[in-house]
Amino acid sequence: MKLAFITxxxxxxxxxxxxxxxxxxxxxxxxxxxxxxxxxYSRLDHIRxxxxxxxxxxSDGSSLTNYITSIIxxxxxxxxxxxxxxxxxxxxxxxxxxxxxxxLIDGIGTLKLLESIRTFKKDIQDKIRFYQAGTSEMYGAVLxxxxxxxxxxxPQSPYACAxxxxxxxxxxYREGYGMFTCNGILFNHESPRRGANFVTMKIVNGVKKIVxxxxxxxxxxxxxxxNIDSKRDWGHSKxxxxxxxxxxxxxxxxxxxxxxxxxxSVREFIEKSFSMKxxxxxxxxxxxxxxxxxxxxxxxxxxIDEKYFRPCEVDLLLGDATKAETDLGWERKYDLDKLIVxxxx
Ligand code: NDP
Ligand code: GDR
Numbered sequence: 001m002k003l004a005f006i007t008x009x010x011x012x013x014x015x016x017x018x019x020x021x022x023x024x025x026x027x028x029x030x031x032x033x034x035x036x037x038x039x040x041y042s043r044l045d046h047i048r049x050x051x052x053x054x055x056x057x058x059s060d061g062s063s064l065t066n067y068i069t070s071i072i073x074x075x076x077x078x079x080x081x082x083x084x085x086x087x088x089x090x091x092x093x094x095x096x097x098x099x100x101x102x103x104l105i106d107g108i109g110t111l112k113l114l115e116s117i118r119t120f121k122k123d124i125q126d127k128i129r130f131y132q133a134g135t136s137e138m139y140g141a142v143l144x145x146x147x148x149x150x151x152x153x154x155p156q157s158p159y160a161c162a163x164x165x166x167x168x169x170x171x172x173y174r175e176g177y178g179m180f181t182c183n184g185i186l187f188n189h190e191s192p193r194r195g196a197n198f199v200t201m202k203i204v205n206g207v208k209k210i211v212x213x214x215x216x217x218x219x220x221x222x223x224x225x226x227n228i229d230s231k232r233d234w235g236h237s238k239x240x241x242x243x244x245x246x247x248x249x250x251x252x253x254x255x256x257x258x259x260x261x262x263x264x265s266v267r268e269f270i271e272k273s274f275s276m277k278x279x280x281x282x283x284x285x286x287x288x289x290x291x292x293x294x295x296x297x298x299x300x301x302x303x304i305d306e307k308y309f310r311p312c313e314v315d316l317l318l319g320d321a322t323k324a325e326t327d328l329g330w331e332r333k334y335d336l337d338k339l340i341v342x343x344x345x
Contacts, residue, residue, distance in 0.1 A: 001078045005029045010085030010192045015043035017241040022050050031056030058087045058109030065116040082248050084131045093310050095159035107162035108281040114173045129248040132170040135163050136187040136317045145321040158310040181333025182247045187259035187319040191237040204343045207273045228266040231316045235260045236334035246328040261321020
């Protein structure tokens with residue numbers, strides 16, 4: 001019997017990963033946070049009867065240890081137990097507003113999980129495999145392009161600093177205690193399940209709103225964004241959760257970059273998204289006064305607001321996933337156009 005425990009199961013990646021593992025015959029467990037409304041289950045509605053959920057929180061080490069222990073005790077003779085640590089305060093800009101909380105969940109939370117695993121005897125520990133959701137944000141103000149596993153980190157936010165801490169813990173527990181722990185270093189990945197306040201989903205939802213408004217002859221909505229000149233290497237979450245799973249199927253634990261090897265600016269993402277719905281965007285003005293105008297009607301569709309700027313920005317991310325492609329046989333099904341079409345649909 002194969003077991004999997006996903007922290008962050010209610011999130012974008014957690015929900016796709018749960019689907020994949022169910023398909024592969026795993027018994028899938030996850031934790032959910034207590035909230036006053038049950039909104040956080042919405043990405044799991046379609047598989048709710050196929051997964052096991054308990055309340056838990058990355059800030060509560062005993063809940064994590066108790067849950068992992070109960071999974072092991074309730075499944076005699078399990079073959080392998082894969083733990084995917086996807087839970088995080090994952091919004092970079094918000095990490096500047098709640099840096100302590102972000103560090104506690106994205107940094108110390110990882111330590112709590114690793115220590116939980118370490119409490120088990122060697123014969124059990126040897127059947128546990130651990131995946132850490134690392135990020136291209138760790139490269140930050142990049143010291144090399146493209147970025148690969150050997151590129152030094154230069155984090156530019158509390159979020160990225162906490163993830164760097166987790167990255168080295170995972171390496172430390174692998175080297176120090178011989179645990180099967182892997183770091184994924186994943187570049188941006190999106191999907192129809194992306195949170196609404198990440199830039200790609202915000203753009204797609206904005207374009208949809210403008211299309212809907214045009215049908216009703218209304219034209220008061222303007223898509224308002226921050227820095228549109230940063231560049232990102234955007235892939236699809238479905239491709240990336242498959243890569244996470246592949247990492248834990250290898251004979252030896254290691255760290256891998258997952259990326260598409262193509263980078264686009266936020267500006268290009270805006271232009272592509274609008275053009276898929278028949279709009280051609282012209283840019284006018286500079287800096288915070290720049291606006292994106294519909295060439296046909298001269299209506300302003302995009303404007304800039306300083307409130308979306310970050311204290312430190314990551315200007316360019318471009319990943320080199322050669323190691324994952326060669327060693328894991330990782331392949332992607334989505335390019336940027338296919339991704340945007342999927343997000344619209
Ligand atoms: P989401 O923000 O969609 O999901 C985050 C998950 O973490 C949610 O299930 C959330 O629960 C959970 N969570 C947050 N805080 C806590 C807490 N205190 N205790 C328990 N659970 C908590 O992120 P993604 O799915 O996009 O990303 C998954 C992971 O991969 C994250 O760690 C992220 O940092 C990392 N990553 C993401 C990339 C991307 O481009 N998407 C790229 C590289 C790394 P709730 O639903 O209750 O909020
Ligand atoms: P990122 O994603 O910070 O790369 O982190 P996000 O979509 O938030 O920002 C990408 C770029 O767009 C610029 N931007 C805006 N961003 C947001 N959110 N809202 C806006 O209005 C806006 N306008 C411009 C940003 O400044 C940035 O340059 C994501 C998260 O999923 C992390 O958890 C993950 O680790 C990294 O990707 C890889």
